[in-house]
Amino acid sequence: MEKPKFIPYNRPIVETSEVLVRSHSFYEEMDTRRTVRLFSDKAVPKKVIENIIMTASSAPSGAHKQPWTFCVVSDPKIKKAIRIAAEKEEYDSYNGRMSAEWLRDLTPLGTDWNKPFLEIAPWLIIVFRKAYDLVDGERRRCYYVNESVGIASGFLLVAIHQAGLVSLTHTPSPMNFLQKILNRPENERAFLLVPVGYPAADADVPDLKRKPLEEVAVFY
Numbered sequence: 001m002e003k004p005k006f007i008p009y010n011r012p013i014v015e016t017s018e019v020l021v022r023s024h025s026f027y028e029e030m031d032t033r034r035t036v037r038l039f040s041d042k043a044v045p046k047k048v049i050e051n052i053i054m055t056a057s058s059a060p061s062g063a064h065k066q067p068w069t070f071c072v073v074s075d076p077k078i079k080k081a082i083r084i085a086a087e088k089e090e091y092d093s094y095n096g097r098m099s100a101e102w103l104r105d106l107t108p109l110g111t112d113w114n115k116p117f118l119e120i121a122p123w124l125i126i127v128f129r130k131a132y133d134l135v136d137g138e139r140r141r142c143y144y145v146n147e148s149v150g151i152a153s154g155f156l157l158v159a160i161h162q163a164g165l166v167s168l169t170h171t172p173s174p175m176n177f178l179q180k181i182l183n184r185p186e187n188e189r190a191f192l193l194v195p196v197g198y199p200a201a202d203a204d205v206p207d208l209k210r211k212p213l214e215e216v217a218v219f220y
C-alpha cells in the first residue's frame with residue numbers, strides 16, 4: 001500500500017462570535033433562494049458557469065472519486081432537442097404516469113408538462129453521475145454515487161444563488177434521452193437538469209413556507 005500524503009489544514013480559526021454572525025447571515029442569504037421557472041434570455045458569461053461548476057466539483061465524494069460530469073448546453077439546436085424530448089416524457093407523466101396523489105402534491109407549484117425554460121434560459125447544466133469510472137476502457141468502482149452527486153448538485157445550486165442567478169432542479173422522467181442527445185459514454189447516467197440564468201422581469205414563485213427548526217431537527 002502507498003503511504004497517504006497529508007498536508008496541513010491551515011484555514012484560519014474563526015472566533016465563535018464571528019461563527020455565529022456568519023452562520024446566521026448565510027442562512028438568511030440561502031433562505032432567499034427560490035426555484036424559479038420563469039427565466040430571462042439575458043446572457044450570462046461562460047466564465048460564471050465555469051466558476052459555479054468548479055464550486056460544485058469541490059463537493060466531497062466517496063473515496064474522492066468525484067463521480068460526476070457537468071454537461072453545459074448553450075447551443076439553441078441542442079436546447080430545442082432537449083425541450084422536445086423532455087416535454088414528450090413530461091406529457092406522458094402528467095397524463096397518466098403520475099399518481100393522483102402526486103399530481104395533487106404538485107398543484108401548489110403550478111407545474112405542467114410545458115418546459116419553455118429549456119429554450120429560454122441561456123445555459124442548461126445537465127449533471128451526470130458516473131455509475132463507475134472508465135480508465136483506459138477499464139471499469140473502476142465509484143462509491144456512494146447518489147450521495148456524492150446529490151451533494152455536488154446542492155453545491156451547484158448554492159453557487160448559482162450566491163452569484164445572483166436563479167435555477168431550477170428539473171427531473172424529467174425517464175431521463176435517458178439526455179444520455180443519447182449529449183452522446184455520453186455508457187458509464188454516465190443523467191441525474192439532474194439545471195437551467196441557469198437571470199429571472200424573467202415578471203417572474204413569480206409559489207407562496208411556500210419552509211418548516212420551522214422544530215419540525216426538521218431533533219437535538220439529543
Ligand code: IYR
Pocket residue numbers: 090106109111112113170171172173
Ligand atoms: N418532473 C416533473 C414533475 C415534478 C415533480 C416534482 I417531485 C416536483 O417537485 C416538480 C415537478 C416536472 O419537472 O414538471
